[in-house]
Amino acid sequence: MDLKVRVTDIPVTGWDLSYDLTPEETEARLVNIEKDLIRFFTPVQVRLKLERTGNRILVRGSISTGYLLTCSLCLEEFNIRMSEEVFSVFTPFPEEYIDGEIAAEDLNEEYYEGEEIDLWPLIREYLFLGMPIKPACRDNCKGLCPICGQNLNKKRCDCSSQVGHPGFSKLKQLRDSLPKK
Template sequence: MMKINVSEIAERIGHEMAFSFDAKPEDIGQLIDDCELTGPIMVKGTAVNTGMCFRIEGNITCLVACICDRCLERYQVEGNYPFAEEFTRDENLAKTEDMNCFDGDIIDIGDLVRDIIISAQPTKHLCSEDCKGLCSVCGANLNKTECGCNRETIDPRLAALQELLQKNR
């Protein structure tokens, strides 16, 4: 799927090579419950032999469809996620230097791409910063229509005071 063959630069410290992948959403799998990938996932970058490791850096571009947390409407946003990771064949070095370990000449970045996309998702999905959400009374989407419901809520602990105010009018 997304495998980089570094044999071309394995013996040449300081050399780099470019890579490019186009993947389908099925190749990445499900993201999180209320988001999914739509359209191709494009990954472009370079692999550099630093002498101690291979530095893989690049950019992921994709379309992410989400459900707004306020109005529950589906919306789409273009994701643009930079990344940089280091890979080594030496297991001890990988543990002490917080690097990824690989065998042979092939570095598989499929899981890395998926993790980058998932970790870049916001904790709150909004179709727009000024999304009005849903009416708490009738459930109408307030971005599309003004329903006219009385949405003024009173704290139940203060309801008795509200009744007193209405009696004194």
């Protein structure tokens, strides 16, 4: 699906765009490191209104979808539904920027070069915006037992009772190392 829009095609009255990107289409656009993190189970629904003032294009709307993540604690897959409000402005790529004289301080500011704006980088940005850095399947995920690997959300294991509290064994070591009277 072509997600590029010719700036001059945007009517003064605004342009409503609606895309449904299938999971396959979306994943094909991701780089490998992203593909390892995320798996879509439902299309990415993009609903945008483009409005042009001179060479500035205001993009508003929403992006919503659902994807599977792997819990960083228990390694089970779980699903997330996301919906982000979009608000961004595209402006022509400034000449000075090439010399590194100005910095992009506004997060909602996107640049375009030439006659076209490419909506994919914007969509991609919003897709990953709400993604947790350390995904957890639930607030109180118990994770895996570090000794036997048992998923502690499903079943307890006996490892913890055998090992004892690490703090106590430290104390015992300390006591044993003290000179005896």
